[in-house]
Amino acid sequence: xxxxxxxxxxxxxxxxxxxxxxxxxxxxxxxxxxxxxxxxxxxxxxxxxxxxxxxxxxxxxxxxxxxxxxxxxxxxxxxxxxxxxxxxxxxxxxxxxxxxxxxxxxxxxxxxxxxxxxxxxxxxxxxxxxxxxxxxxxxxxxxxxxxxxxxxxxxxxxxxxxxxxxxxxxxxxxxxxxxxxxxxxxxxxxxxxxxxxxxxxxxxxxxxxxxxxxxxxxxxxxxxxxxxxxxxxxxxxxxxxxxxxxxxxxxxxxxxxxxxxxxxxxxxxxxxxxxxxxxxxxxxxxxxxxxxxxxxxxxxxxxxxxxxxxxxxxxxxxxxxxxxxxxxxxxxxxxxxxxxxxxxxxxxxxxxxxxxxxxxxxxxxxxxxxxxxxxxxxxxxxxxxxxxxxxxxxxxxxxxxxxxxxxxxxxxxxxxxxxxxxxxxxxxxxxxxxxxxxxxxxxxxxxxxxxxxxxxxxxxxxxxxxxxxxxxxxxxxxxxxxxxxxxxxxxxxxxxxxxxx
RNA sequence: GGGUCGUUAACUCAGUCGGUAGAGUAUCUCCCUUUUAAGGAGAGAGUCGCAGGUUCGAGCCCCGCACGACCCA
Numbered sequence: 001x002x003x004x005x006x007x008x009x010x011x012x013x014x015x016x017x018x019x020x021x022x023x024x025x026x027x028x029x030x031x032x033x034x035x036x037x038x039x040x041x042x043x044x045x046x047x048x049x050x051x052x053x054x055x056x057x058x059x060x061x062x063x064x065x066x067x068x069x070x071x072x073x074x075x076x077x078x079x080x081x082x083x084x085x086x087x088x089x090x091x092x093x094x095x096x097x098x099x100x101x102x103x104x105x106x107x108x109x110x111x112x113x114x115x116x117x118x119x120x121x122x123x124x125x126x127x128x129x130x131x132x133x134x135x136x137x138x139x140x141x142x143x144x145x146x147x148x149x150x151x152x153x154x155x156x157x158x159x160x161x162x163x164x165x166x167x168x169x170x171x172x173x174x175x176x177x178x179x180x181x182x183x184x185x186x187x188x189x190x191x192x193x194x195x196x197x198x199x200x201x202x203x204x205x206x207x208x209x210x211x212x213x214x215x216x217x218x219x220x221x222x223x224x225x226x227x228x229x230x231x232x233x234x235x236x237x238x239x240x241x242x243x244x245x246x247x248x249x250x251x252x253x254x255x256x257x258x259x260x261x262x263x264x265x266x267x268x269x270x271x272x273x274x275x276x277x278x279x280x281x282x283x284x285x286x287x288x289x290x291x292x293x294x295x296x297x298x299x300x301x302x303x304x305x306x307x308x309x310x311x312x313x314x315x316x317x318x319x320x321x322x323x324x325x326x327x328x329x330x331x332x333x334x335x336x337x338x339x340x341x342x343x344x345x346x347x348x349x350x351x352x353x354x355x356x357x358x359x360x361x362x363x364x365x366x367x368x369x370x371x372x373x374x375x376x377x378x379x380x381x382x383x384x385x386x387x388x389x390x391x392x393x394x395x396x397x398x399x400x401x402x403x404x405x406x407x408x409x410x411x412x413x414x415x416x417x418x419x420x421x422x423x424x425x426x427x428x429x430x431x432x433x434x435x436x437x438x439x440x441x442x443x444x445x446x447x448x449x450x451x452x453x454x455x456x457x458x459x460x461x462x463x464x465x466x467x468x469x470x471x472x473x474x475x476x477x478x479x480x481x482x483x484x485x486x487x488x489x490x491x492x493x494x495x496x497x498x499x500x501x
Numbered sequence: 502g503g504g505u506c507g508u509u510a511a512c513u514c515a516g517u518c519g520g521u522a523g524a525g526u527a528u529c530u531c532c533c534u535u536u537u538a539a540g541g542a543g544a545g546a547g548u549c550g551c552a553g554g555u556u557c558g559a560g561c562c563c564c565g566c567a568c569g570a571c572c573c574a
Contacts, residue, residue, distance in 0.1 A: 262574095
């Protein structure tokens with residue numbers, strides 16, 4: 001109790017919080033526990049409602065239920081009170097009458113607040129408005145809440161508080177709970193789909209001596225006992241391909257990657273990807289499986305292969321997907337002729353005019369990629385596979401057999417955003433070494449996103465990796481698409497925010 | 502990194518021309534046994550994001566900073 005009194009004396013606390021602490025002291029004086037763990041919860045809210053859905057009058061009263069949950073609303077009359085409790089399954093209206101639970105229990109009950117977690121025991125009846133309601137035989141305090149929940153009508157609107165105190169957001173914003181339930185379902189269905197296709201789920205290092213498998217800036221860290229510099233992984237790719245060398249033929253991993261780059265509505269420094277690798281398959285097999293996967297996810301999570309994203313209708317049904325080569329897309333979607341996009345100085349000038357940064361001496365393919373980002377990507381609203389990316393910007397992809405300047409690679413775009421990146425894998429160790437060397441040269445020339453040399457990976461390739469195709473799918477962006485969320489932070493439980501001092 | 506906007510009670514928000522800080526919800530007291538944004542009467546609750554400046558006087562004007570949102574790079 002002295003602790004509670006000192007709590008109540010804390011200056012920064014709101015008057016209402018202090019009042020709750022004082023009330024807590026009174027409850028303790030009355031012999032109650034504020035944080036009890038002795039209640040036997042036997043039913044949940046949704047179950048109780050479902051069981052009694054069709055019952056009327058006399059048929060309702062027979063069964064006694066014990067349900068537990070957080071008080072979300074209180075409507076008190078003199079000698080009786082209606083309140084709603086919420087558990088993971090939903091809400092249940094309860095009714096406590098002084099006449100039924102007794103004078104002493106009722107006056108204790110009246111000291112409870114919105115936000116408290118209680119266990120109730122009672123039977124069901126219907127109110128005048130026909131709402132199924134549990135009439136309490138007893139109400140037991142299980143957890144005292146001393147902070148105040150947001151406005152019951154307006155809820156929590158301040159996005160900063162919603163992200164920093166996500167637990168409150170989850171309590172009071174139904175859409176937030178819905179988004180994360182969908183997220184859980186997407187990941188679960190994703191996993192089931194991959195397993196049904198014969199892929200094995202594996203876990204590869206998060207801490208890597210060389211951060212490879214993507215062009216991105218890594219986070220660096222340090223291992224004390226080994227006195228060794230380590231990087232947080234930017235992709236699992238090179239380890240998953242080692243597993244192909246090791247004899248696994250279909251593997252996947254759903255896990256976090258870390259990229260030390262800017263934060264935006266589409267970028268969080270840590271994000272979830274699924275990467276999968278498939279021996280003896282090619283990038284066209286990956287297009288097929290991707291269509292099936294997305295159609296399956298949309299159907300099982302959203303109930304339809306047609307979804308709405310920010311007011312735009314997106315058709316994810318199999319067969320509705322477009323397949324366009326990189327250079328065709330520059331021409332047919334971007335509106336640029338080959339004469340233009342192959343003219344280094346013209347493209348460089350154009351990109352500068354459009355306000356994009358240009359690095360002196362960067363390759364034509366890199367400029368063409370910027371051209372694509374400017375004039376093609378935003379127009380790819382419906383699902384598009386863009387394939388045959390230039391070799392110079394695809395350091396890990398297999399060259400096309402007919403045209404070695406492009407690779408058997410595609411990226412998937414939906415709603416003008418990249419959702420997936422895939423290719424037939426480069427398994428020629430000599431070619432791979434040359435590509436790494438070219439990347440190292442770019443790194444030395446100032447491109448800090450360029451790939452580093454990875455001798456260990458080359459050694460693995462020298463043992464022989466079967467021909468294979470691999471793909472990475474950004475799970476957060478996929479969830480954004482399927483939950484109609486405009487910002488990646490809406491679909492990450494605890495997005496990175498700067499601390500407030 | 503740049504631009505725009507925001508930050509006022511626990512939550513949602515007003516705050517006029519620079520002149521004593523406002524409402525609803527929540528909280529407290531009283532009335533109330535079928536409410537559901539329950540209702541009625543009354544009360545308490547503020548580091549106006551932080552720090553400086555201008556001014557007789559700043560929530561409001563000016564400078565800087567912090568955090569966030571959106572757009573751009």
